[in-house]
Amino acid sequence: MATRKLLLLHGDGIGPETMAEVEKFIAYMNEAHATGFETEEGLVGGAAYDAHGKSISEADMAKAMAADAVLFGAVGGPKWDGVPYEVRPEAGLLRLRKDMELFANLRPAICYPALASASSLRQDVVEGLDILIVRELTGGVYFGEPKEIIDLGNGQKRAIDTQVYDSYEIERIAGVAFELARTRSNRVTSMEKRNVMKSGVLWNEVVTQTHQDRYQDVELDHMLADAGGMQLVRWPKQFDVIVTDNLFGDMLSDVAAMLTGSLGMLPSASFGAPDEKTGSRKALYEPVHGSAPDIAGQGKANPIAMLASFAMCLRYSFQMVEAADHLEKAIANVLDRGVRTADIAPDGVAPVSTVEMGDTVLAEFRALMG
Ligand code: NAD
Numbered sequence: 489m490a491t492r493k494l495l496l497l498h499g500d501g502i503g504p505e506t507m508a509e510v511e512k513f514i515a516y517m518n519e520a521h522a523t524g525f526e527t528e529e530g531l532v533g534g535a536a537y538d539a540h541g542k543s544i545s546e547a548d549m550a551k552a553m554a555a556d557a558v559l560f561g562a563v564g565g566p567k568w569d570g571v572p573y574e575v576r577p578e579a580g581l582l583r584l585r586k587d588m589e590l591f592a593n594l595r596p597a598i599c600y601p602a603l604a605s606a607s608s609l610r611q612d613v614v615e616g617l618d619i620l621i622v623r624e625l626t627g628g629v630y631f632g633e634p635k636e637i638i639d640l641g642n643g644q645k646r647a648i649d650t651q652v653y654d655s656y657e658i659e660r661i662a663g664v665a666f667e668l669a670r671t672r673s674n675r676v677t678s679m680e681k682r683n684v685m686k687s688g689v690l691w692n693e694v695v696t697q698t699h700q701d702r703y704q705d706v707e708l709d710h711m712l713a714d715a716g717g718m719q720l721v722r723w724p725k726q727f728d729v730i731v732t733d734n735l736f737g738d739m740l741s742d743v744a745a746m747l748t749g750s751l752g753m754l755p756s757a758s759f760g761a762p763d764e765k766t767g768s769r770k771a772l773y774e775p776v777h778g779s780a781p782d783i784a785g786q787g788k789a790n791p792i793a794m795l796a797s798f799a800m801c802l803r804y805s806f807q808m809v810e811a812a813d814h815l816e817k818a819i820a821n822v823l824d825r826g827v828r829t830a831d832i833a834p835d836g837v838a839p840v841s842t843v844e845m846g847d848t849v850l851a852e853f854r855a856l857m858g
Contacts, residue, residue, distance in 0.1 A: 490524055491524045491525075491526045492523065492524055492525050492526065492556055492557075492805075492806055493526050493528070493554065493555045493556045493557075494514070494525055494526065494527045494528070494555060494556065494557055494558075494559060494801075495527075495528050495529070495530055495548075495551050495552050495555035495557075495558045495559070496510075496511070496527055496528070496529050496530070496559050497529075497530050497531070497532040497544075497548070497552075497558060497559065497560045497561060498529070498532075498535070498561045499532050499533045499534075499535060499560065499561040499562050499563040499577075499779065500533045500534040500535055500561075500562065500563050500564055500565050500568075500577060500779045500784075501562055501563075501564070501565050501778070501779025501780055501781050501784040502561070502562060502777075502779055502780045502783065502784050502789035502842075503533075503560075503561025503562040503563065503779055504561060505784070505785075505787070505789050505791070505842050506561060506562075506775065506789055506790075506791040506793070506794035506795075506842065507559065507561045507794060508843075508846075509791040509794065509795060509842065509843070509845070509846030509849075509850075510559060510791075510794055510795060510797075510798045511527075512846060512847075512850055513795070513798060513815070513850060513853065514527060514798075516850060516853075516854065517811070520854070520857070521811075521857065523808070523811075528551050528555070530544070530545075530547075530548030530551050530552070531544070531545065531548060532544045532548065532560070532563055532577075532580040532581070532584075533562075533563025533564060533568075533577035533578075533580050533581075533779075534563065534564065534565055534567055534568040534571075534577045536548070536580055537568060537571055537575055537577065541575065542575055542580075543563075543575050543576065543577055543578075543579040543580030543583065544579075544580035544583055544584065549583065549584070549587060552584055552587075552588060552772075553587065553588065553770075556768065556771075556805055556806070557771045557772070557773060557801050557805040557806075558584065558588075558771070558772040558773070559772075559773050559774070559794075559797065559798065559801065560581065560584070560772055560773065560774035561774070561775075561779075561794065562774070562775065562777060562778050562779040562780070563577035563578060563580060563581060563778075563779060564576075564577040564578060564778055564779045564781075565577070565779050565781040565784070566781055577779075581774075584772060585625060585626065585758060585772070586626070588758075588760050588770040588772065589626065589760040589761065589770065590625055590626065590758035590759060590760050590770065590771075590772055591624060591625055591626040591627070591657070591660065591661060591759075591760065591761070592622060592623075592624070592625060592660075592661055592664040592758065592759045592760075593622070593623040593624075593625040593737065593741075593756060593757075593758045594620060594621070594622055594623075594664075594668070594756060594757045594758070594759070594800070595620070595621045595623070595741040595744070595745065595754070595755075595756045595776065596618070596619070596620045596621075596755065596800075597617060597618075597619050597620075597621065597724070597741075597744035597745060597747055597748050597754075598617065598618050598619075598748060599614040599615060599616065599617035599618075599747060599748045599749070600748075600753075600819070600820050600823050600824075601615055601616060601820075601824070602820070602823040602824045602826070603748070603749045603753070603823060603832060604616075606749045606750075606832065606834070607747060607748065607749055608746070609721065609747060613723065613724065613725075614724065614747050614748065616725070617724055617725055617747060617748065618672075619724060619725075619727045619728060619729070619730065619744060620668060620672065620728070620729045620730070621729075621730045621732070621737060621740060621741040621744055622661065622664055622665040622668065622729060622730065622731045622732070622737075623732060623733070623734060623736075623737025623738065623740075623741055624653075624657065624658075624661040624732070624733045624734050624737060625734060625737075625758060626657075626734075627652070627653055627654075627657045627733070627734060628651055628652070628653060628687075628733045628734035628735055629649050629650065629651040629652075629734065629735050630734050630735065631734075632649065632650030632651055632652035633650055633652075634648050634650055635648065635649050635650060636648055651685065651687045651733075651735070652687065653687050653690060653691065653733065655690065655694045658690065658691050658694040658695060658698075659694050659697075659698050660761065661731060662676075662678070662694065662695045662698040662699070662731060663698060663702070663703075664731075664759065665678075665729050665730075665731035666698070666699065666702070666703035666706045666708075667703075668729055669706050669728060669729040670703075670705070670706060672728055672729060673728040674705070674706050674707060674728070675706070675707040675708075675709075675727075675728035675729065676699075676706055676707070676708050676709075676728070676729045676730075676731055677708075677709050677710070677711055677716070677727055677728075677729070677730050677731070678691070678692070678695040678708065678709075678710050678711070678730075678731050678732070679710075679711050679712070679713040679716040679730060679731070679732040679736055679740065680692055680710075680712070680713055680732065680733065680736070681712055681713050681714070681736075682710075682712070683712060687733070691733065692710055695708070695710070695731070696708070696710075713732060713736040713740065716730065716732075716736075716740060717739070717740060717743055720740060720743050720744055720747070721743065721747070724744065724747055730744075745776060749832060750790060750831040750832050751776060751777040751793070751831075752775075752777060752789065752790030752792060752793055752829065752831045752832065753790065753792050753793055753796070753832070754775060754776035754777065754793050754796075755773070755774075755775060755776070755793050755794075755796035755797035755799070755800050756773070756774055756775070756776050756797065756800075757771060757772070757773050757797070757800045757801070757804060758771065758772045758773075758774075759771050759804070768805070769804075769805075771801070771804060771805045773797040773798065773800055773801045773805075774797055775793030775794050775796075775797055776793060777793055783830075787841040787842050787843065788829065788830050788831075788839070788841070788842065789829070789842045790829040790830075790831050790832065790842070790845065791829075791842050791845055791846045791849075792819055792829075792845070792849075795815065795819060795846070795849060796815075796816065796819060798815070799812045799815040799816050799819075800812070802815065811857065814853055814856040814857055815849075815853055817856055818849050818850075818852035818853040818856055819849055821852050822845070822848050822849050822852050827840055827844075827845065827848050828840065829841075829842065829845050
């Protein structure tokens with residue numbers, strides 16, 4: 489039996505509480521289905537700072553590099569507001585992304601039918617929504633140089649950020665989007681601003697060429713990123729996979745996220761390039777939400793985003809498609825029955841705790857797994 493190496497980084501705030509629910513699934517799958525998950529643990533964020541004075545230790549970085557997949561809870565909190573910038577909790581996550589070269593960030597936006605009425609958009613606009621935003625994560629304006637604020641000496645300052653993309657960066661993220669589209673509805677929409685940005689012109693050109701060379705079976709269209717934002721709130725179901733750069737992806741994925749209700753529901757995955765020998769990609773799975781210090785330690789956190797991140801891990805890192813389908817179905821069934829944590833409970837519905845939600849989804853998952 490193959491072993492599957494998972495590194496669990498619980499982090500801070502509600503991170504440990506939501507990760508504890510995933511650990512129950514791992515234990516069950518090992519016991520009942522001999523899945524051979526081998527878990528290691530490490531510290532990240534404020535927890536790592538308290539222990540080592542760094543936001544992630546070299547030893548834990550080495551574990552992350554050796555793992556088949558990393559499951560990440562959340563980092564941060566007011567306790568660490570005053571720590572030096574280089575060792576702030578978020579620096580641990582940025583280090584993981586950088587060293588693991590996680591250039592592709594996937595954020596699905598799925599609207600569970602049971603929660604459609606809770607969206608700020610009309611029910612028919614979001615019900616049954618299932619789209620995937622693929623964001624370039626290691627390039628563009630967040631990393632381009634020069635990046636500085638200059639004192640002009642005349643009482644004025646000038647701020648500079650640089651949007652820069654090389655064609656290989658665009659080609660590899662486009663490849664990820666086309667490949668994922670083939671496992672879904674086979675459609676990709678590429679979003680950039682080719683009308684006003686040179687990087688948009690190159691983006692458009694390289695995505696078109698990549699499609700022409702390797703993915704002609706996938707349907708491709710292009711949309712300006714601002715129009716894309718508008719279409720996302722007008723009729724989001726027109727999309728299947730959206731591929732876009734770091735900055736637009738940051739914004740468009742937050743817009744898409746909010747179509748579906750609470751932050752406590754949203755998973756994400758980040759991938760590196762495939763290994764030349766094994767073909768497997770370095771991968772990190774994490775909920776979109778942060779450490780929620782306002783509810784940490786109270787048993788109120790919704791564990792669904794973390795559980796759905798684990799479902800993505802099963803699907804993409806281990807090709808355990810049936811188990812991933814069952815886990816997603818278990819979440820949908822439990823929501824259909826009206827089980828709610830506080831963040832998604834309507835007035836008059838008594839919320840369940842983090843542990844109760846985890847246990848209820850696990851019971852449903854066990855039934856589906858047979
Ligand atoms: P947040 O996502 O932690 O919380 C925003 C709001 O959503 C809060 O009211 C919170 O209670 C609620 N919420 C979030 N997740 C929830 C869940 N699973 N169940 C129920 N409710 C949930 O964002 P924030 O308050 O802006 O940031 C808090 C801390 O988290 C900060 O230190 C921030 O830097 C950090 N942060 C970390 C990450 C990460 O680890 N990837 C991401 C975002 C923010």
